[in-house]
Amino acid sequence: MPSDRTRALILDAAERLYAERGFGDVTLRDIVAAAGVNLAAVNYHFGSKDELIAELFVTRGIANNRERLTELKAAEVAGGGRADVKAILHALIGPTLRGCLGPENERSTASRFMIRASIESVPPIRRIKNREVDHLRKFAVAMRRALPDCDEADIYWGLHFALAMAHQTTRDAERLTKLSDGQCDVDDVEAVIDRIVDAAAMTLTVRTTASKSPEGAAPARRAERLRG
Amino acid sequence: MPSDRTRALILDAAERLYAERGFGDVTLRDIVAAAGVNLAAVNYHFGSKDELIAELFVTRGIANNRERLTELKAAEVAGGGRADVKAILHALIGPTLRGCLGPENERSTASRFMIRASIESVPPIRRIKNREVDHLRKFAVAMRRALPDCDEADIYWGLHFALAMAHQTTRDAERLTKLSDGQCDVDDVEAVIDRIVDAAAMTLTVRTTASKSPEGAAPARRAERLRG
DNA sequence: GTCTATAGAATGATAGAC
DNA sequence: GTCTATCATTCTATAGAC
Numbered sequence: 302m303p304s305d306r307t308r309a310l311i312l313d314a315a316e317r318l319y320a321e322r323g324f325g326d327v328t329l330r331d332i333v334a335a336a337g338v339n340l341a342a343v344n345y346h347f348g349s350k351d352e353l354i355a356e357l358f359v360t361r362g363i364a365n366n367r368e369r370l371t372e373l374k375a376a377e378v379a380g381g382g383r384a385d386v387k388a389i390l391h392a393l394i395g396p397t398l399r400g401c402l403g404p405e406n407e408r409s410t411a412s413r414f415m416i417r418a419s420i421e422s423v424p425p426i427r428r429i430k431n432r433e434v435d436h437l438r439k440f441a442v443a444m445r446r447a448l449p450d451c452d453e454a455d456i457y458w459g460l461h462f463a464l465a466m467a468h469q470t471t472r473d474a475e476r477l478t479k480l481s482d483g484q485c486d487v488d489d490v491e492a493v494i495d496r497i498v499d500a501a502a503m504t505l506t507v508r509t510t511a512s513k514s515p516e517g518a519a520p521a522r523r524a525e526r527l528r529g
Numbered sequence: 530m531p532s533d534r535t536r537a538l539i540l541d542a543a544e545r546l547y548a549e550r551g552f553g554d555v556t557l558r559d560i561v562a563a564a565g566v567n568l569a570a571v572n573y574h575f576g577s578k579d580e581l582i583a584e585l586f587v588t589r590g591i592a593n594n595r596e597r598l599t600e601l602k603a604a605e606v607a608g609g610g611r612a613d614v615k616a617i618l619h620a621l622i623g624p625t626l627r628g629c630l631g632p633e634n635e636r637s638t639a640s641r642f643m644i645r646a647s648i649e650s651v652p653p654i655r656r657i658k659n660r661e662v663d664h665l666r667k668f669a670v671a672m673r674r675a676l677p678d679c680d681e682a683d684i685y686w687g688l689h690f691a692l693a694m695a696h697q698t699t700r701d702a703e704r705l706t707k708l709s710d711g712q713c714d715v716d717d718v719e720a721v722i723d724r725i726v727d728a729a730a731m732t733l734t735v736r737t738t739a740s741k742s743p744e745g746a747a748p749a750r751r752a753e754r755l756r757g
Numbered sequence: 758g759t760c761t762a763t764a765g766a767a768t769g770a771t772a773g774a775c
Numbered sequence: 776g777t778c779t780a781t782c783a784t785t786c787t788a789t790a791g792a793c
Binding site for chain 1: 762
């Protein structure tokens with residue numbers, strides 16, 4: 302009777318299997334076997350394998366975006382309508398990292414699924430990420446308010462870099478651990494968040510200061526460096 | 530008679546098709562049709578579709594790593610055995626970005642293939658990237674020489690962040706352009722490289738200074754920020 | 758509306774002839 | 776080393792039961 306019990310069973314099994322073994326290694330037949338439903342039910346409820354993946358990803362993505370905006374609003378209220386640079390960056394990358402980092406065994410199925418989505422980046426997920434621009438725009442607006450004298454392009458670069466560091470840290474945490482022989486602790490989530498926020502904020506605030514100077518303080522060109 | 534003419538034909542056609550349409554949308558049958566060879570030849574010469582992709586990726590990857598090391602050596606020679614922080618970062622990300630950024634129509638097939646590899650990140654490519662650690666270690670060594678007083682973990686984080694910004698810029702150049710309404714010019718390759726080098730260098734040098742202070746200057750904790 | 762059984766088209770891989 | 780023929784598996788689509 303519950304019209305979407307089968308639907309929920311599929312979503313549940315799919316998220317778990319994808320989280321465990323990745324998109325490439327899990328077939329629809331694996332999913333329907335785990336869910337105890339018929340193969341055709343997937344196409345009936347979702348249309349295709351890609352749309353099933355997309356549905357899983359938007360569900361988790363929406364939750365993540367909501368957390369981000371909640372934190373952004375809180376920061377704006379705390380700052381009397383104008384949030385601090387670091388607080389904005391924190392709202393942008395904190396929720397994502399908190400969901401994707403931390404000790405392996407403490408991670409939920411949802412976390413593991415999002416890490417997979419971040420690493421494998423299959424077509425349906427890329428399509429959805431490309432529609433994320435409107436969401437990011439809200440952070441750009443907040444940032445312009447926080448840094449009214451900052452060049453607009455620099456603000457976008459700052460947000461881009463913050464996301465880059467956060468994203469790559471979830472993607473390549475293993476490589477960083479190996480490279481540093483364990484000296485970089487990616488399990489200390491809040492420390493990682495602070496580190497990325499500080500790095501991104503630095504590029505924004507230092508640039509702001511520099512661009513206020515008369516000449517515009519253009520970044521040093523490359524050729525100068527290789528000459529003794 | 531030329532034992533690997535067929536092999537070369539396959540590699541050539543595969544790189545071109547993968548660059549144009551991505552790994553998921555190109556079948557082995559597409560490749561052999563474009564190369565004018567038989568389907569079974571792929572498995573004979575490469576073993577599997579994944580190994581064909583891997584071969585293409587290592588070929589280009591090796592070339593890229595060689596460019597990086599050449600630039601690193603040059604910077605070390607120019608600095609009398611000790612390269613400058615920015616020069617090291619420049620050697621690390623310059624070759625990759627120069628190959629992946631710039632005006633669309635000027636990009637070679639090899640460039641487009643590497644961008645694809647960066648975006649789609651299929652299993653065979655991930656496997657190879659995981660073996661990249663030894664290569665990165667050389668940059669860590671150079672960096673320790675440039676910043677002898679810097680905390681070792683900070684150095685690894687700095688390299689990680691530099692790679693993160695470079696990588697994400699090739700992956701999501703389109704999103705950044707859209708978000709910034711064209712204000713961020715990703716086609717000015719050298720300017721992008723400088724921007725990333727500056728950002729990464731800042732995290733390294735500022736942290737070094739800070740960590741020299743008596744208390745260690747731990748980064749501000751998150752909770753402090755949300756309080757008015 | 759919801760689900761099952763089944764058929765179809767396409768893919769990567771392989772065995773064996775030449 | 777190359778090719779034909781074929782296999783097992785995959786996603787997708789449809790016809791029809793409940």
